[in-house]
Amino acid sequence: MQRGIPRLRWFQNAVTDPQGIYTAPKQPKSRLLSPPAPDPTMRPTIALIGGTSPRTQRTWHLPHALLQSHITAPLPLDATLTLPLTLPTSAIQNFVDYIYSSIYTVNKSARDYHSLRTHIRACNVGTLLGATVYHDIALRMVYTQLTLETSLDGSGIGLPSNIGAEDIRIICSETSPGSVVRIMMFDSVAAQCSQYCALNFRAYIRMQGENADTVWTELYTTYPDFAARINKSATVENGMRERLLRGVDAYLLKTSLGEGLGYVEDELDLKMEAKKLLGKKRRLKLKRRRVERGIEGEDA
Secondary structure: OOOOOOOOHHHHHHHHOOOOOOOOOOOOOOOOOOOOOOOOOOOOEEEEEEOOOOOOOEEEEEEHHHHHOOOOOOOOOOOEEEOOOOOOHHHHHHHHHHHHHOOOOOOOOOOOOOOOHHHHHHHHHHHHHOOHHHHHHHHHHHHHHHOOOOOOOOOOOOOOOOOOHHHHHHHHHHOOOOOHHHHHHHHHHHHHOOHHHHHOHHHHHHHOHHHOOHHHHHHHHHOHHHHHHHHHHHHOOHHHHHHHOOOHHHHHHHHHOOOOOOOHHHHOOOOOOHHHHHHHHHHHHHHHHHHHHOOOOOOO
16 A cells, blocks of 8 residues: 655655755756847838938838838838928828828827818828828818818908918918819818908908918918919809818819819809909998998998
8 A cells, every 4th residue: 555645744844855855846947049130121111201300300110011001102122212391200100100000190299289280291191102091081181170160150251260371371381282182271261261351362461450460461472373262262152152162072082083173163153143243342342441441331
């Protein structure tokens, strides 16, 4: 008959002989080897360089396959893409975050964050890199911001309530004429300003006195396509001006088909008769003179 281990023997040995026969043997340490360095030819990268100045410039090294999956045009292996100095690093980082997550988000904690301009710059990044899906999502966000306050009070006087002159200045300086986001912004200005303002844009700005934003006048005189858009909308009465801003799908459809965006006045029946327009201009000029002279009263 086999004799088992006496009771409390383990406890006795643990006290009198900690290194006794019941101690588990030590296992030899395995030697960890460093993984071999990756072969650059196995995973080519694209260098994306951007920033508003040499001091703030950054370089992102992105996997070629990952970046190519979000860009329509073919990219050469180990290429270097340099974006214009007008784009801050936060706009490029938003795009980098997007290609890794496929979720459109913007960093609202960035120092240069703006509820409208950040999405405008996202459109610019998408256009410059050929990231069509990213551009279209950003364009929808721009449209959402533009349509937050697009109502006219019918007074015949007023500039856009949720678009500042600085927003249009950025659009004019950072985009090229004919770009869809530029046309959308101009259409929104035309839709939100009154017919009186469109007919006498520079005069209306001067009438604002000390509260006038002179940047509007500079934009009107510096950028012909902006002035042409405002002048074209002068034929549309206040009650129909909201239709000057198309639906966002109309802008996206035009660009996807490679077609240019004309004036919505030419596509819809928004024009007034010539005689009626002439009479309207005369009454508005009379109203402007009365405002300048401080005379109150209704138009004759």
